[in-house]
Amino acid sequence: xxxxxxxxxxxxxxxxxxxxxxxxxxxxxxxxxxRALAMHEEGLSCGVLPLGVTASTLTHHVRTLREAGVxxxxxxxxxxxxxxxxxxxxxxxxxLLDGVLAARR
Amino acid sequence: xxxxxxxxxxxxxxxxxxxxxxxxxxxxxxxxxxRALAMHEEGLSCGVLPLGVTASTLTHHVRTLREAGVxxxxxxxxxxxxxxxxxxxxxxxxxLLDGVLAARR
DNA sequence: GCTTTTGTTCGACGGGGATCGTACTACGGC
DNA sequence: GCCGTAGTACGATCCCCGTCGAACAAAAGC
Numbered sequence: 001x002x003x004x005x006x007x008x009x010x011x012x013x014x015x016x017x018x019x020x021x022x023x024x025x026x027x028x029x030x031x032x033x034x035r036a037l038a039m040h041e042e043g044l045s046c047g048v049l050p051l052g053v054t055a056s057t058l059t060h061h062v063r064t065l066r067e068a069g070v071x072x073x074x075x076x077x078x079x080x081x082x083x084x085x086x087x088x089x090x091x092x093x094x095x096l097l098d099g100v101l102a103a104r105r
Numbered sequence: 106x107x108x109x110x111x112x113x114x115x116x117x118x119x120x121x122x123x124x125x126x127x128x129x130x131x132x133x134x135x136x137x138x139x140r141a142l143a144m145h146e147e148g149l150s151c152g153v154l155p156l157g158v159t160a161s162t163l164t165h166h167v168r169t170l171r172e173a174g175v176x177x178x179x180x181x182x183x184x185x186x187x188x189x190x191x192x193x194x195x196x197x198x199x200x201l202l203d204g205v206l207a208a209r210r
Numbered sequence: 211g212c213t214t215t216t217g218t219t220c221g222a223c224g225g226g227g228a229t230c231g232t233a234c235t236a237c238g239g240c
Numbered sequence: 241g242c243c244g245t246a247g248t249a250c251g252a253t254c255c256c257c258g259t260c261g262a263a264c265a266a267a268a269g270c
Contacts, residue, residue, distance in 0.1 A: 018208035019133055026127035027228080047246065057229055059248060064227095078237045078246045093208050095200025103123035103198050132258080152216065162259055164218055169257095183216045183267045 008066060008073050008080075013088045016069035021093070024068035025100060029053055030061050034084065037071060038101050043083030113171060113178050118193045121174035126198070129173035130205060134158055135166050139189065142176060143206050148188030150181075 025031055029051055036049050046062055047055070062082060065071040070089065071082045089097050130136060134156055141154050151167055152160070167187060170176040175194065176187045194202050 017210065018205060019131065019136060022127055022131035022136075022205070026124065026131040028124055029228085031124060031127075045246080053228090054230060055247065056231075056249085060228070063248095075236095075247095078244095080247070093204035095207070096204025097200075099198035099201025099204060100123060100127070102200070105122060134258085150216080158258090159260060160217065161219080161261075165258075168218095180217095180267095183214095185217070 008075075010066060010072060011069040013069075013092065016088060016092055018093060020068045021070060021089070021096075024065050024070050027061070027064075029057075030065055030070075031100070033061060033065065033082070034070065035101065037082060037084045038097075041083070043072075043074070043081040045079040046082050047079070112180055115171060115177060116174040118174075118197065121193060121197055123198060125173045126175060126194070126201075129170050129175050132166070132169075134162075135170055136205070138166060138170065138187070139175065140206065142187060142189045143202075146188070148177075148179070148186040150184040151187050152184070 025034065032051060033046055033049065036046075037044065046058060051058065053061070062071070062073065062080070065082070066073050069085060072085050073080050073082050075081075084097075086097065130139065137156060138151055138154065141151075142149065151163060156163065158166070167176070167178065167185070170187070171178050174190060177190050178185050178187050180186075189202075191202065
């Protein structure tokens with residue numbers, strides 16, 4: 001336990017706010033991340049995505065999504081696997097995620 | 106029939122972008138406006154809403170919503186009647202609006 | 211015509227956020 | 241133990257946006 005198992009902070013379902021979620025989704029890069037995660041139920045390391053931003057910027061975006069309650073992040077080796085919190089989002093805002101993902105542009 | 110009575114600029118349905126819509130919705134005041142409009146199919150003058158912002162700020166918010174394609178605004182006397190572009194939004198992003206409006210907070 | 215009501219425009223201000231580079235940490239492989 | 245890979249932390253920068261007040265515009269009513 002000497003090691004601070006800093007499991008990354010995630011908001012509980014009832015702590016997720018619609019405004020925060022919308023703010024998180026209202027960015028092109030983060031929206032691209034969400035789209036990619038929607039196609040990988042098992043989750044994936046966002047570092048592999050061709051987003052055109054630096055690593056530190058990517059960290060910022062993933063943290064924003066995590067703190068908003070949009071994604072769940074779990075450490076795995078030197079990587080961090082992100083996955084969409086579909087169940088929570090669908091329960092709180094039914095249709096929102098589907099609507100966003102249905103957008104053609 | 107292209108009538109020139111369009112005083113205010115509104116994006117066509119196919120010009121509406123998901124990122125812009127999300128940015129428009131990602132503000133507490135504007136979200137409150139959208140919620141109010143959702144309860145008034147016929148539209149209403151946003152000036153009557155108890156939003157706690159000045160008139161000029163309200164103008165800014167309504168313009169943001171209009172330019173994003175979220176609301177339609179029509180002049181009526183000295184007032185401007187705003188109404189939700191439900192049909193367009195539902196067609197483009199089915200479920201998004203319902204999901205947002207379903208949010209308890 | 212004058213006033214009131216409603217809303218717009220403009221400029222200014224302040225805060226937040228998207229971005230980056232650099233330095234740093236953690237884990238895995240050799 | 242060393243190194244490479246993946247990601248984080250921190251500070252700096254820049255720009256956008258929400259906010260306001262003051263001045264203006266337009267329509268309605270008297």
